[in-house]
Each structure stands twice: as structure tokens, then as C-alpha cells.
Amino acid sequence: MAMKQDLELVSVTKRYGPTIAVDAISHKFRPAGYACLLGPSGCGKSSTLRMIAGHETVSDGSILLGGTDISDLAPAKRGTAMMFQNYALFPHLSVTDNVAFSLKMRGEDKSARLKKAGEVLELVDLSALGDRLPDQLSGGQQQRVALARALITRPQVLLLDEPLSALDPFLRIRMRGELRKLQRELGISFVHVTHGQDEALALADEIVVMNNAVIEQAGSARDVFNAPKTAFVAQFMGGHNVIALPKGRFAIRMDEVGLSQSEAGQLQGSILAVEYQGAHVSVLTRIAGDQEISALVPEGVFFNNPFNPGDQVGLIWDDAKLHKLTA
Missing domain, CATH: 3.40.50.300 (P-loop containing nucleotide triphosphate hydrolases)
Known part of the structure; x- marks a missing residue:
């Protein structure tokens, strides 16, 4: 050796x-x-x-x-x-x-x-x-x-x-x-x-x-x-959303974002696209300010309660999963 x-x-x-x-x-x-x-x-x-x-x-x-x-x-x-x-x-x-x-x-x-x-x-x-x-x-x-x-x-x-x-x-x-x-x-x-x-x-x-x-x-x-430090790393590594909130810019993993049919949630958005990916369904939403946020929903969960493009949804996450970005 x-x-x-x-x-x-x-x-x-x-x-x-x-x-x-x-x-x-x-x-x-x-x-x-x-x-x-x-x-x-x-x-x-x-x-x-x-x-x-x-x-x-x-x-x-x-x-x-x-x-x-x-x-x-x-x-x-x-x-x-x-x-x-x-x-x-x-x-x-x-x-x-x-x-x-x-x-x-x-x-x-x-x-x-x-x-x-x-x-x-x-x-x-x-x-x-x-x-x-x-x-x-x-x-x-x-x-x-x-x-x-x-x-x-x-x-x-x-x-x-x-x-x-x-x-x-x-x-x-x-x-x-x-x-x-x-x-x-x-x-x-x-x-x-x-x-x-x-x-x-x-x-x-x-x-x-x-x-x-x-x-x-x-x-x-x-x-x-x-734990990406910058928006570039979060977006380049994939699997993350970069969200601008009043307290700054944060990354959150797409699989940590949930959807609710009510207006409840941290943010409200409308569904732009739904894509079946096997184990998960990718749901792309648009929120105020033209920001786009993706949720990766487990396949079983999604089809028990499916969504369609145009639906209004609440976006839910645990704030502890938000990761503050330095740039």
C-alpha cells in the first residue's frame, strides 16, 4: 500500500x-x-x-x-x-x-x-x-x-x-x-x-x-x-429550493416541503406542473413574487390526495429544516 x-x-x-x-x-x-x-x-x-x-x-x-x-x-x-x-x-x-x-x-x-x-x-x-x-x-x-x-x-x-x-x-x-x-x-x-x-x-x-x-x-x-452555504451550491447540488423570506435567503430540501389543500401553510402558491418520478412526484408551484418552489411528495402520499396544475395550495415545512444561506 x-x-x-x-x-x-x-x-x-x-x-x-x-x-x-x-x-x-x-x-x-x-x-x-x-x-x-x-x-x-x-x-x-x-x-x-x-x-x-x-x-x-x-x-x-x-x-x-x-x-x-x-x-x-x-x-x-x-x-x-x-x-x-x-x-x-x-x-x-x-x-x-x-x-x-x-x-x-x-x-x-x-x-x-x-x-x-x-x-x-x-x-x-x-x-x-x-x-x-x-x-x-x-x-x-x-x-x-x-x-x-x-x-x-x-x-x-x-x-x-x-x-x-x-x-x-x-x-x-x-x-x-x-x-x-x-x-x-x-x-x-x-x-x-x-x-x-x-x-x-x-x-x-x-x-x-x-x-x-x-x-x-x-x-x-x-x-x-x-448544508449548502450559498444559493449557487444549493441549486447546483440539486434537490433544494432557494427561498427569499423576510429574514433572508434560505435553502430547503424539496423532500422537506409538503402540500396542503387549504390555504394553511407558510406560503401559498399555485401548481404549475406535476411530474411522476417513480418513488416521488415532483410538484412545481409558483408563489408571490414569481418565485418557484418544488415539493417532492412520496408517490403513495400524492396519489392518496392528488393535485393538478392550476390548484391553489399551501406550502408547509418545519422551520428547523430551513438552512440560512450566506450568499
């Missing part, structure tokens, strides 16, 4: 000419944790990952691994390895030779590199396919080859750039489980860039939400989901 090494960003900035892609972010990742950098396109998450990998230069600040500044080291000398979104496999090389390629570049002899390639292929459950070419593999198998190729260098930190985006939904969920299991078995830090909230919640010990080149909020998956 690799020694646990702390990865830390200290006032890391990335400029492209006059554009600031990453603006003086500082964050210490949990050692041997699974972290997801989460945010919309253009928020700076991929630039941050590429700076950690050494594929982008750092304009200002430092990247520390195990207390050592790795900002100016070549990618191969950092103790990190990157798995790319498009897998970037060599089509003319076998699976085994693809996995062993970086060791060949380092000058390791053939028997040593084939032995190591065999070990990592076993780890990702591809031992039987070592002689195949990439185009003879499924998308999920190609991804595991890319993973094995990144892991053969025994990195202290594995960097993953939207690794599941090319897979179909069923395979994506299966691969999430495999990545999580692998991270626990290896005991090394994974830093995974995604714009999918469900992916981040399913995988991460720690979610780092980025917006407009800065870190908007970081914490455990449950903390970031249940």
Missing part, C-alpha cells in the same frame, strides 16, 4: 492571458480520500486537475504533495498519474503493452514491466484480455485499461478527468462502484473531476464545489448536500 501523502493547493492561480481560469484557490485534500472537483463547465475544475498533473503550468501559488512543492516538476516526476476522458490508448498496441508503455519509456526491462502490467491488469479484472487490441474491447474494458495504465506507475494521487462521461448510464453506475472499491483497496488519493452531482455524491468522501474560478464550498458529500 502506498504511503499516505497529503495533497495541498496553496493560492493556486491559472491565467490564460487576461482570463483568470483559477483564482488563488487553497485547499488541503483528505489523505487517501476520494475527492470530487464538481462544478459547471468553465468553472476551473479541469484546469485545477491539469495543474496538479503538470499538464498546465501554475501561474501563481504552489501545489504540495507530502509537504514537497511539485509545481515545477515534470508530470512523470510528481507522484501523480492522470486518467484522461478519452482514454488515449494506442490502437496498435495490445492491452498489456498499453499498460506497460510508461515503464518501457523509463527503460525498465521487458520481464519486469510485463510482471507489473500483469499485476495491475489483475487489479482491474482484465487478466484474460492482455493480448487484445483496444478496438476489440468494450467501452468499460477500455476504461479499465486506461485505469491500469495510470496505476502502473504506483502514484500517490490518481487524477481522473470526467472518466465516466463516455459510458452508457448502466455502465457508468457499475464503474462508479469499481472506482470506489479500487480507491479503498489502493489506499491512495483519487481526485476526480465531474459536472455530475449524482456522480460526486455516489463517489466522494469530499466534494469541492467550484464556481467562477474559485472554491465555493468544500466538505463531506453529506455536508455539502445538506
